[in-house]
Amino acid sequence: MSELAVKAEKLDAVDELAVLRERxxxxxxxxxxxxxxxxxxxxxxxxxxxxxxxxxxxLRIRSWxxxxxxxxxxxxxxxxxxxxxxxxxxxxxGDSTSVNVFKALVAAVRMAGAGRDEIVVDATTFxxxxxxxxxxxxxxxCTLRPVVxxxxxxxxxxxxxxxxxxxxxxxxxxxxxxxxxxxxxxxAGAVAVWDLCHSAGAxxxxxxxxxxxxxxxxTYKYLNGGPGSxxxxxxxRELQDxxxxxxxxxxxxxxxxxxxxxxxxxxxxxxxxxxxxxxLSMLALEAALEVWEGVSIEAVxxxxxxxxxxxxxxxxxxxxxxxxxxxxxxxHAERGSQVALRCDDAGDVMKRLIGRGVVGDFRAPDVLxxxxxxxxxxFADVERAARVLGDVTAG
Amino acid sequence: MSELAVKAEKLDAVDELAVLRERxxxxxxxxxxxxxxxxxxxxxxxxxxxxxxxxxxxLRIRSWxxxxxxxxxxxxxxxxxxxxxxxxxxxxxGDSTSVNVFKALVAAVRMAGAGRDEIVVDATTFxxxxxxxxxxxxxxxCTLRPVVxxxxxxxxxxxxxxxxxxxxxxxxxxxxxxxxxxxxxxxAGAVAVWDLCHSAGAxxxxxxxxxxxxxxxxTYKYLNGGPGSxxxxxxxRELQDxxxxxxxxxxxxxxxxxxxxxxxxxxxxxxxxxxxxxxLSMLALEAALEVWEGVSIEAVxxxxxxxxxxxxxxxxxxxxxxxxxxxxxxxHAERGSQVALRCDDAGDVMKRLIGRGVVGDFRAPDVLxxxxxxxxxxFADVERAARVLGDVTAG
Numbered sequence: 001m002s003e004l005a006v007k008a009e010k011l012d013a014v015d016e017l018a019v020l021r022e023r024x025x026x027x028x029x030x031x032x033x034x035x036x037x038x039x040x041x042x043x044x045x046x047x048x049x050x051x052x053x054x055x056x057x058x059l060r061i062r063s064w065x066x067x068x069x070x071x072x073x074x075x076x077x078x079x080x081x082x083x084x085x086x087x088x089x090x091x092x093x094g095d096s097t098s099v100n101v102f103k104a105l106v107a108a109v110r111m112a113g114a115g116r117d118e119i120v121v122d123a124t125t126f127x128x129x130x131x132x133x134x135x136x137x138x139x140x141x142c143t144l145r146p147v148v149x150x151x152x153x154x155x156x157x158x159x160x161x162x163x164x165x166x167x168x169x170x171x172x173x174x175x176x177x178x179x180x181x182x183x184x185x186x187x188a189g190a191v192a193v194w195d196l197c198h199s200a201g202a203x204x205x206x207x208x209x210x211x212x213x214x215x216x217x218x219t220y221k222y223l224n225g226g227p228g229s230x231x232x233x234x235x236x237r238e239l240q241d242x243x244x245x246x247x248x249x250x251x252x253x254x255x256x257x258x259x260x261x262x263x264x265x266x267x268x269x270x271x272x273x274x275x276x277x278x279x280l281s282m283l284a285l286e287a288a289l290e291v292w293e294g295v296s297i298e299a300v301x302x303x304x305x306x307x308x309x310x311x312x313x314x315x316x317x318x319x320x321x322x323x324x325x326x327x328x329x330x331x332h333a334e335r336g337s338q339v340a341l342r343c344d345d346a347g348d349v350m351k352r353l354i355g356r357g358v359v360g361d362f363r364a365p366d367v368l369x370x371x372x373x374x375x376x377x378x379f380a381d382v383e384r385a386a387r388v389l390g391d392v393t394a395g
Numbered sequence: 396m397s398e399l400a401v402k403a404e405k406l407d408a409v410d411e412l413a414v415l416r417e418r419x420x421x422x423x424x425x426x427x428x429x430x431x432x433x434x435x436x437x438x439x440x441x442x443x444x445x446x447x448x449x450x451x452x453x454l455r456i457r458s459w460x461x462x463x464x465x466x467x468x469x470x471x472x473x474x475x476x477x478x479x480x481x482x483x484x485x486x487x488x489g490d491s492t493s494v495n496v497f498k499a500l501v502a503a504v505r506m507a508g509a510g511r512d513e514i515v516v517d518a519t520t521f522x523x524x525x526x527x528x529x530x531x532x533x534x535x536x537c538t539l540r541p542v543v544x545x546x547x548x549x550x551x552x553x554x555x556x557x558x559x560x561x562x563x564x565x566x567x568x569x570x571x572x573x574x575x576x577x578x579x580x581x582x583a584g585a586v587a588v589w590d591l592c593h594s595a596g597a598x599x600x601x602x603x604x605x606x607x608x609x610x611x612x613x614t615y616k617y618l619n620g621g622p623g624s625x626x627x628x629x630x631x632r633e634l635q636d637x638x639x640x641x642x643x644x645x646x647x648x649x650x651x652x653x654x655x656x657x658x659x660x661x662x663x664x665x666x667x668x669x670x671x672x673x674x675l676s677m678l679a680l681e682a683a684l685e686v687w688e689g690v691s692i693e694a695v696x697x698x699x700x701x702x703x704x705x706x707x708x709x710x711x712x713x714x715x716x717x718x719x720x721x722x723x724x725x726x727h728a729e730r731g732s733q734v735a736l737r738c739d740d741a742g743d744v745m746k747r748l749i750g751r752g753v754v755g756d757f758r759a760p761d762v763l764x765x766x767x768x769x770x771x772x773x774f775a776d777v778e779r780a781a782r783v784l785g786d787v788t789a790g
Contacts, residue, residue, distance in 0.1 A: 096670025
């Protein structure tokens with residue numbers, strides 16, 4: 001047994017979160033793609049079956065009340081809230097991340113008020129945020145200004161209406177300075193909108209603590225909600241009265257069953273709802289969130305950093321000099337829960353890794369991504385992944 | 396046995412669609428709320444279980460390709476297409492009806508071109524369409540003009556950009572003249588957008604035949620897709636190149652995995668996609684659509700009219716004079732697949748009906764709605780529902 005394998009064994013032995021792996025359906029594969037699609041929690045299949053067979057099949061229409069379907073968006077939002085540092089009543093679940101980015105950005109511009117006609121967006125963002133930001137700018141008469149996050153403070157001005165940033169970069173895994181950037185946005189009098197897709201469930205976010213205005217995130221990565229599970233929208237309590245949605249559906253009405261032709265927005269986070277909620281996916285997500293019972297996000301973060309530290313150490317030991325190069329920051333304060341390695345033939349290497357039972361993913365043109373979900377990835381997995389990577393990149 | 400019960404028995408005996416009832420999970424309840432939430436098709440639970448346990452749980456990320464997740468929106472759109480008279484390649488599934496109304500209306504205004512600054516909307520519409528139309532008007536610099544469908548031709552002008560109409564009124568069950576109104580909208584040079592929520596799956600729509608420009612619809616009523624199942628968007632082939640979506644997500648990009656920062660829309664109906672598709676709900680819908688195997692929508696329409704005719708006949712015989720009054724048109728050409736009865740104490744009456752095993756629904760302030768899904772409702776159900784209605788409204 002190699003020195004690193006021994007070290008992995010020791011780290012696993014003292015890992016207090018190791019028992020959580022039992023809450024997921026896993027096999028002999030080393031699954032390092034939880035930053036794309038989280039593994040299946042064991043609580044999900046039975047719940048979904050009950051939703052389909054009993055709630056839909058037997059109770060049918062009665063389930064909107066009796067099975068709590070109608071209130072699912074805000075109930076599940078409250079379940080996500082502690083994971084992102086939000087008090088209850090500020091998050092609703094529903095729609096895709098893209099649609100929520102649109103709601104948030106348009107509402108942000110409307111909050112910012114007259115004279116502010118510029119939307120600043122992370123130039124390195126996951127593309128959909130940029131496309132939607134462009135549409136939001138076009139539809140609100142704003143100019144879109146893409147800049148890398150580090151340069152955001154320098155471009156803020158009295159013209160800035162809203163700033164859309166990613167907490168963790170989807171490609172490099174870089175963690176951006178949410179408290180500092182939010183403070184800078186506020187100092188300029190603008191509205192801060194954060195995309196938490198790659199941080200929620202992997203590290204503490206502190207939405208309330210840092211005064212974030214609006215935030216969105218998906219639930220199928222570190223929150224393990226299932227393929228394409230509904231996203232969420234956070235609207236800080238103090239701003240909810242001013243949240244003026246571009247998608248005012250009947251579900252965001254103060255009296256949805258009044259069937260009134262005039263729109264009167266509901267109070268609170270419910271304003272972020274739009275149409276009829278997608279119950280099957282939503283209740284699968286609710287079951288998936290049960291894996292967080294008794295888990296502290298701080299402990300998750302500590303393990304996440306230990307996993308990525310150890311992976312970098314193992315890659316350094318196993319992979320040939322110059323063969324792969326990490327584009328993920330070394331500093332803990334700048335690292336999310338993934339490691340991205342640049343590699344000339346990354347597409348090919350990832351195929352071979354998958355063939356050897358190590359699943360990460362490839363992002364064009366030359367990045368290997370490895371996501372570390374602390375709830376179900378262990379240190380032996382990490383050592384094995386790096387060892388196989390060394391093998392497939394050798395020679 | 397009463398005369399009407401005998402008649403029901405005879406009608407059921409010659410009903411060629413009667414066998415389709417076996418494709419659904421049903422019990423002793425007379426379920427006349429399929430115009431709100433369709434009953435569970437027997438093909439769904441097993442499929443959903445496979446999607447959860449095997450596709451998500453075992454294949455995980457590989458399912459985006461191997462299980463056909465990525466192409467589900469357009470594949471399922473093509474499955475809905477024949478039911479609404481559309482050739483393949485014009486429908487994508489995803490998002491809620493409200494979100495699709497927004498995409499369609501904004502795109503319609505953009506297609507209509509300069510100088511056209513008015514959106515006409517059905518004044519009797521299901522509220523969400525009106526709220527979203529108001530937002531679309533606000534964000535495109537248009538004026539919103541609500542009028543009842545019959546008066547639409549009279550208000551069309553060179554200023555009309557788009558007209559949003561409901562094929563069947565959600566409250567009264569009135570079927571509007573889609574061919575005639577579409578032709579009138581076109582004669583005025585405007586874009587016709589139809590909401591098919593209450594017609595798709597209950598009667599022939601003929602989207603291609605009548606030259607409809609854009610259409611949206613939900614899938615949880617007569618298409619039995621499950622609670623809050625994803626909606627769909629139809630974009631007529633000739634207009635797809637000009638479909639300029641207000642929600643350009645990464646899923647509507649020509650090269651979604653190129654991760655490019657500039658947006659280049661995909662060709663065809665894919666432009667209607669936005670974010671990551673909601674796979675659990677979407678594949679439940681796909682399984683649900685199997686109930687249409689070998690079923691002609693014309694035969695469904697014929698049975699639907701026979702059911703509503705017979706219901707009106709039974710209500711006339713069983714319910715006391717003046718106690719309930721139909722607000723659904725008598726003329727077949729003006730009737731969808733539901734009957735709405737006005738009744739002073741409708742809320743109360745519906746509760747008692749449900750208590751007696753007859754499920755319809757109540758729409759404020761005074762309407763009892765009964766939806767007739769020809770795939771699983773029979774004539775004996777109709778007779779029983781009317782008889783129980785007679786009982787609970789007597790004395």
